[in-house]
Amino acid sequence: AAVLRPLGSVVAPPGSFNTELGHPWTVLRADTDTKFLVLELSARGVGHIEALTHIGPPRMGVVLNVGTAHLGEFGSREAIAVAKGELPKSLPTTESGGVAVLNADDPLVSAMADNTSARVVLVGRSENAQVRSADVRLDDQARAHFTLVTPSGSADVDLSVHGEHQIGNALSAAAVAIECGATVDQVAAALSSAAAASARRMDVRDRGDGVTVINDSYNANPDSMRAALKALVSMARSGRHGARRSWAVLGEMAELGPESVVEHDAIGRLAVRLDVSKLIVVGTDRPARALLQGAVMEGSWGDEARIVPDAQAAIDALASELEPGDLVLVKASQSVGLWSVAEAVLADESRRLEQTETGSEATR
Secondary structure (H helix, E strand, O other): OOOOHHHOOEEOOOOOOOOOOHHHHHHHOOOOOOOEEOOOOOOOOOOHHHHHHHHOOOOEEEEOOOOOOOHHHHOOHHHHHHHHOHHHHHOOOHHHOOEEEEEOOOHHHHHHHHHOOOEEEEEEOOOOOOEEEEEEEEOOOOEEEEEEEEOOEEEEEEEEEEOOOHHHHHHHHHHHHHHOOOOHHHHHHHHHHOOOOOOOOOEEEEOOOOOEEEEOOOOOOHHHHHHHHHHHHHHHHOOOOOOOOEEEEEOOOOOOHHHHHHHHHHHHHHHHHOOOOEEEEEOOOHHHHHHHHHHHHHOOOOOOEEEEOOHHHHHHHHHHHOOOOOEEEEEOOHHHOOHHHHHHHHHHHHHHHHHHHHHHHHHO
């Protein structure tokens, strides 16, 4: 939505208003002054997206990826691809102005080009993408800087959101804006100033003692968990004053079905391969235990990886062990409620400052 605002009035969902309730609510907010209506579509089964497209028939459609969210409900990534493919299939023909923006780097998404009558615009890092990124680099906050390359020119983009995975979102937004008449320079400026659309999504905050908290507790699936861990490690390795100690406080990823144990095990192993300094797994169920077991089997030893029963236990561990300059990632599915951990770590400094000031007053 941010990249379209320079072009006219925009109506967009305030958050994840992407169901059969939130979707029509957003549609009804549009009026005669609205130039662009931005909608998000969700699905928990084949046919759901097709049904939503009848409520607000799209002229342009964007498919970012075929991930593993809701894998338990769909059964496979291929089934998820079928469901997401309903969006490009619903678009008008090229002659009627239909445009499908598809991720060239995801084979399941790029294959959707064969099932749409709309004109296809590919985005990604691939050389065959019409809108792509080049010269990608990350700063010490894991914010991406890259050259946006389009058929109508190039421009430098400095994202303010955190994580290399944000590039794909930015490229898709850029493609839409350019199709709607924006210049490359307008798009680059809008992308560079855009903030996270929702709270608790890669929300990075610093304490006065140099502890950095990455609150990504809004939700979690294997793809977003991998992206967050990579961002954590990137930030830890590129600190201005040398490498920083990294903590990953992770909870269960819900709705993965029979693949849950395997996916949690893989995340535990990835944390070790990425060299995360400390891993705290929150939970007592089998997926949480699988996450810890994956880390142990990959080579974690001693207190590098541990499991605690609940959020309060994680808060207590961090309160006693965090050191100035540490980095803390907090991530799990929303149902786990790990945002309380991130909030407590940030609030802990305020309490300690109050105690210090009270002690100073008493000394006087």
